[in-house]
Amino acid sequence: MEIQKELNGNALTIKVIGRLDAASAPELSKELTSALDGVTDLTFDFAELKYIASAGLRVLLVAQKRMNKQGSMKLVHVSEAVMEVLDMTGFANLMTIA
Amino acid sequence: MKKITVDATVDNLQQIIDFATEQLEERDCPMKVVMQMELVIEEIFVNISSYAYHPEIGPATFCVEFEENPPAVLMTFIDGGKPYNPLEKSDPDTTLDIDERDVGGLGIFLVKKNVDEISYRFDDGKNILNMKKFL
Numbered sequence: 142m143e144i145q146k147e148l149n150g151n152a153l154t155i156k157v158i159g160r161l162d163a164a165s166a167p168e169l170s171k172e173l174t175s176a177l178d179g180v181t182d183l184t185f186d187f188a189e190l191k192y193i194a195s196a197g198l199r200v201l202l203v204a205q206k207r208m209n210k211q212g213s214m215k216l217v218h219v220s221e222a223v224m225e226v227l228d229m230t231g232f233a234n235l236m237t238i239a
Numbered sequence: 240m241k242k243i244t245v246d247a248t249v250d251n252l253q254q255i256i257d258f259a260t261e262q263l264e265e266r267d268c269p270m271k272v273v274m275q276m277e278l279v280i281e282e283i284f285v286n287i288s289s290y291a292y293h294p295e296i297g298p299a300t301f302c303v304e305f306e307e308n309p310p311a312v313l314m315t316f317i318d319g320g321k322p323y324n325p326l327e328k329s330d331p332d333t334t335l336d337i338d339e340r341d342v343g344g345l346g347i348f349l350v351k352k353n354v355d356e357i358s359y360r361f362d363d364g365k366n367i368l369n370m371k372k373f374l
Contacts, residue, residue, distance in 0.1 A: 162252065162281055163249050163252060163281060163285040163288075164249050164250070164252055164253065192274065192277065192278075194278055194281045194282060194285075194346070194349070195282055195345035195346040195349055196285065196346075198342075198345055199342040199345070202337075202340060202342055203342070205337060206337060206338070209337065222271075222274050226278070226349065229333075229349065229352050230331070230333055230345055230348065230349065231331075231333025231334060231335075231340075234334075235336070235337045235340065
């Protein structure tokens with residue numbers, strides 16, 4: 142997994158590339174802990190995210206809960222495979238997917 | 240039947256996934272099925288890695304075989320850790336709103352959603368989880 146961040150004022154876009162699995166999710170989780178300070182508008186760009194497992198969903202849920210307190214969060218360019226997992230778990234209803 | 244045994248640690252997740260993917264691709268399984276099986280394997284293997292032998296490390300065996308008429312893939316996980324039936328875990332309520340959603344229970348729920356048959360038994364000191372997916 143590779144993480145690319147782009148910060149514009151209070152808007153942060155995080156591009157997650159590759160696989161968000163049990164091996165890589167802790168890295169994203171750690172990254173978010175500090176990266177979200179002061180952010181009011183968070184976008185996850187999943188254009189190049191090929192795979193997500195429950196460990197990745199947990200990170201998204203924690204991020205969504207945090208952003209509900211300090212701003213908003215959305216997922217963009219979600220692939221069919223990732224969307225299927227979001228649908229199956231009801232996460233698609235909890236998050237803004239553009 | 241083909242099988243692989245590794246220490247159940249998250250570091251070995253990719254090794255199990257690669258082994259399974261190779262078998263599935265040899266059978267020309269659709270990409271979608273390969274992806275779903277990757278997810279199933281990850282969730283079970285990570286569970287074993289996290290809980291079965293905790294705080295020790297122990298082995299997990301993964302077996303894969305194919306059936307004809309109707310075509311199906313059979314996958315089995317075996318570990319010698321604490322007796323644990325993952326099927327007894329209740330499914331998360333996927334209709335709850337965000338504040339009520341818990342992060343637990345998602346893994347095994349995804350497994351159940353992506354296979355057609357699943358059964359657990361504890362036999363001879365081992366946890367044995369059998370899964371079947373029609374192709």
